[in-house]
Amino acid sequence: MLQQALQPGELAMETVAVSPFEDIDAVVAEYEPRVFRFLLFAVKDRDVALELTQDTFLNAWRYRAGFRGECSVATWLMRLAVSLLRSHTRSEKFKFWKKASQSAVDAAEVQTALRHRDSSAEERMSARQQMAQVWDAVETLPQRQKTAFLLRFVEEMELPEIAAAMQLPLPTAKSHLYRALDKVRKQAGGLR
C-alpha cells in the first residue's frame, strides 16, 4: 500500500510548493517586457503602459497567495494586466488622456519599425503598407477584440490562455479573436 508507506512528513514536503511570486525580482526581470508590450499597444501610451505594468507586478506581489499554479505565471500576469486595463479604459481619466497624452505611441513609428532586410525598395514599401493596414485595423477594434488579437498575435498565447487571461469562457474568447481577425483580414483585403 503506497499510502501506508508514505510518512506524513514526506507528503507535506511534496505538496508544499513555493510561489514563484516570492521571488518577485526574478518574475519582473522575466515578464516585465512582455507585460509592458501588451499594455503599450492596448493603450498606445508609454507612460500609462509603464504605470499599469508597475501596478500589475504590485498586484502580483500583493495577491501572490491567490496564485495556485493552475495557469502559467505569464497567464496570471496577463490576467492582472487585462483587469487593470479594463478598469483603466473605463475611467474618465483614460478618455481625457487618450486625447491629450504627450507620450502616445506614434502610429507612423510603429508602421515603419520593420527591420530592413535584404529586400528591394518596392518590397519594403509593400510591407509598410501592409503593416499600416494591420495597425489601422487593430486600432479600430473594440477593446476586447483588440486584447484577444494582441494576446494571440503579439504575445503568441494559446486560446485557453487568452480565455484565462481575459477571464472569459473559451467560446467567448474565441469569438472575440475571430471577429478581430475578420476585421483585420477585411482591412488587408483578404476577406470579402
Place this chain on the structure above:
Amino acid sequence: MKMHLSSEAMERLLAGKADAATMEHVSGCAACAEETARMSAMLGAFRESAVEVAAMERRRAVVAGVGSARRLSVWATGAVAVVIAAVMVPVVTRHEVVTPQAPVVANAQAGAAAVSDAELMAKIQDDLASNVPGPMQALEGRENQTGSRHGSSSNTNSNEKD
C-alpha cells in the same frame, strides 16, 4: 459557390493546428493559399514591429522615469531648503536672551498669598456695595424727583383753575 477559409480556420492554420479538411482546401484553392501566405507574413511582421517598438518605448520610458525622478529630487531638495530657511531666518534674527520668568510667578503667588481671605472678601463686598445703589438712596432721589414733579403739576393745575 466555393467557400473560402473562415477566420477560425485561418487562425488554426496560422497556429499550425489546422485539420485535414482545411489543409486539403488550402492545397486546392489558390486564393486561400495566397491569403494564408500573405496573412502569415503580415502578422509575423506585425509581431516583429510590435516587439521592436515596445523595446524602444520601454527604454524611453525608463530614461524618462529616471529623468523625472532626478528632476523631482532636485525640486524636493530645493523645496526643503526653502522651508528650512523660512523657519530658521526669523528664529535667528529675532533671537533674544530672555531670563526665566519663574521668579516673577513665584513673587506673584507670594503677593497673592499675602492678602488674606477675609480682606479679599471684604474688598469684594465693598466693590459690590459701591456699584449697587442702596435701597433708600433710590427712593429718596425718586421722591425728590416726583415731589418736584407733583409741585409743578399742582401749579399747573391751579393755573388752570384760575
